[in-house]
Amino acid sequence: MIIEANNLTKTYKNKIALNDISFSLEEPKIxxxxxxxxxxxTTFMQVLAGLLLPTNGSVLVNGQTPFDxxxxxxxxxxxxxxxxxxxxxxxxxxxxIASMFYPTWDNQLAxxxxxxxxxxxxxxxxxxxxxxxxxxxxxxxxxxxxPITMFDEPYIGLDASARNRFYExxxxxxxxxxxxxxxxxxxxxxxxxxxxxxxxxxxxKLIVKDDTDELRESxxxxxxxxxxxxxxxxxxxxxxxxxxxxxxxxxxxxxxxQAARExxxxxEGVPIQKLMIYLTSKQGGGxx
Amino acid sequence: xxxxxxxSKPIFQQIKEQIEDMIINHSILEGERVPSTNExxxxxxxxxxxxxxxxxxxxxxxxxxxxxxxxxFVSEKAKTILYQKRKDAFYFNYIIPLKTEAKKLNLTKExxxxxxxxxxxxxxx
Numbered sequence: 001m002i003i004e005a006n007n008l009t010k011t012y013k014n015k016i017a018l019n020d021i022s023f024s025l026e027e028p029k030i031x032x033x034x035x036x037x038x039x040x041x042t043t044f045m046q047v048l049a050g051l052l053l054p055t056n057g058s059v060l061v062n063g064q065t066p067f068d069x070x071x072x073x074x075x076x077x078x079x080x081x082x083x084x085x086x087x088x089x090x091x092x093x094x095x096x097i098a099s100m101f102y103p104t105w106d107n108q109l110a111x112x113x114x115x116x117x118x119x120x121x122x123x124x125x126x127x128x129x130x131x132x133x134x135x136x137x138x139x140x141x142x143x144x145x146x147p148i149t150m151f152d153e154p155y156i157g158l159d160a161s162a163r164n165r166f167y168e169x170x171x172x173x174x175x176x177x178x179x180x181x182x183x184x185x186x187x188x189x190x191x192x193x194x195x196x197x198x199x200x201x202x203x204x205k206l207i208v209k210d211d212t213d214e215l216r217e218s219x220x221x222x223x224x225x226x227x228x229x230x231x232x233x234x235x236x237x238x239x240x241x242x243x244x245x246x247x248x249x250x251x252x253x254x255x256x257x258q259a260a261r262e263x264x265x266x267x268e269g270v271p272i273q274k275l276m277i278y279l280t281s282k283q284g285g286g287x288x
Numbered sequence: 289x290x291x292x293x294x295x296s297k298p299i300f301q302q303i304k305e306q307i308e309d310m311i312i313n314h315s316i317l318e319g320e321r322v323p324s325t326n327e328x329x330x331x332x333x334x335x336x337x338x339x340x341x342x343x344x345x346x347x348x349x350x351x352x353x354x355x356x357x358x359x360x361f362v363s364e365k366a367k368t369i370l371y372q373k374r375k376d377a378f379y380f381n382y383i384i385p386l387k388t389e390a391k392k393l394n395l396t397k398e399x400x401x402x403x404x405x406x407x408x409x410x411x412x413x
Contacts (some may be wrong), residue, residue, distance in 0.1 A: 027335065028293070029335075030335055039320065125289035167333050168330070170334060171329050171330060171333055171334075171335075171336070172330065174335075174336065175326050175329060175330075175336050187398060189295065192295050193295065193299060193333060193335070193338075194294060194333065194334065194335050194388040195335065196337050197334045198336060212299075212335075212338075213299055213300050213301075213338060213341070214298075216295070216297055216298045216299070217297075217298045220296075231409055268296070269296025269297045270296050271295040271296045272295060273295075274296075
């Protein structure tokens with residue numbers, strides 16, 4: 001399904017959550033949606049899921065607005081950080097309701113995962129621990145098989161081994177059935193290898209949208225004597241600079257690694273998590 | 289085979305290098321099957337599209353070939369291609385850094401040559 005944001009703006013009273021954003025996601029891929037708290041990620045996902053109306057502009061899915069449009073929303077599953085399900089429902093009722101809502105629902109997968117995560121079908125959501133409630137959210141997200149599935153920091157309270165199992169199932173399911181997965185998390189190091197494309201939000205703006213491997217290639221740190229590094233970075237996008245004992249390490253964006261090596265610099269790659277931090281930190285951050 | 293990948297280098301390239309290493313180290317022989325996109329994706333928990341990109345580049349270079357419905361296999365000329373590729377990269381990856389470091393240490397050409405010869409002798413023993 002094609003997702004298009006056109007001049008998308010959302011304001012709450014006097015706070016701007018999304019500020020005139022335009023982009024499109026055309027292919028079924030696993031997208032990493034990154035940014036600091038308050039950058040606009042959650043608002044974007046809620047508008048896309050049809051839970052919120054934009055203040056200005058639009059988000060269109062296959063040309064249609066998702067708000068109050070079941071034809072579109074039955075193809076979209078958003079799993080939030082919490083409060084995904086009514087507290088008084090039993091686990092089995094949550095599954096029944098989801099199975100009726102999503103035409104693509106995979107009941108077999110749902111029950112297999114319920115078993116794997118040792119969830120009790122007969123208990124109410126309100127009696128589940130935080131981790132178990134998160135597991136239920138993840139199960140519904142995976143089993144929905146919705147053409148657009150979004151996970152917004154879905155695993156509060158979930159331990160490392162359960163998260164690991166979640167990533168494994170996500171990869172398996174994605175292989176069997178390509179779909180658009182939008183994944184927002186602060187645990188970037190754990191999942192960045194899954195992202196085919198990365199979107200970084202900052203202050204309500206989309207500041208990076210790129211192929212993840214492309215970023216790994218074109219964003220790197222160069223180190224050397226201050227004057228030499230300063231000369232090298234003069235006409236480049238610099239996202240971080242650190243000087244220590246006469247040596248300067250600068251992190252550049254959209255540059256050529258090979259060329260930097262040939263000029264004799266020590267060149268080091270930058271993991272996605274670090275890049276996100278450089279781009280969104282207040283001190284000396286942001287693209288200059 | 290590395291048990292994990294480095295998030296600061298393109299993943300498709302690392303997959304490609306892993307397959308190349310398997311061929312150069314004789315762990316997969318000519319005519320044998322190369323792990324599939326899905327096997328790589330499951331093992332490393334990476335995006336299958338990324339694994340596919342690395343594998344497809346090796347197909348384009350003639351190192352491996354596709355048998356429809358069966359999988360990817362090491363081609364007859366794989367080693368010849370890979371040795372040539374590594375030789376081309378050798379100057380850049382090893383000689384240039386060697387010279388850079390030698391210059392920093394004010395080593396003369398003679399001293400450098402001597403060291404290279406010395407290395408060879410100890411190899412013979």
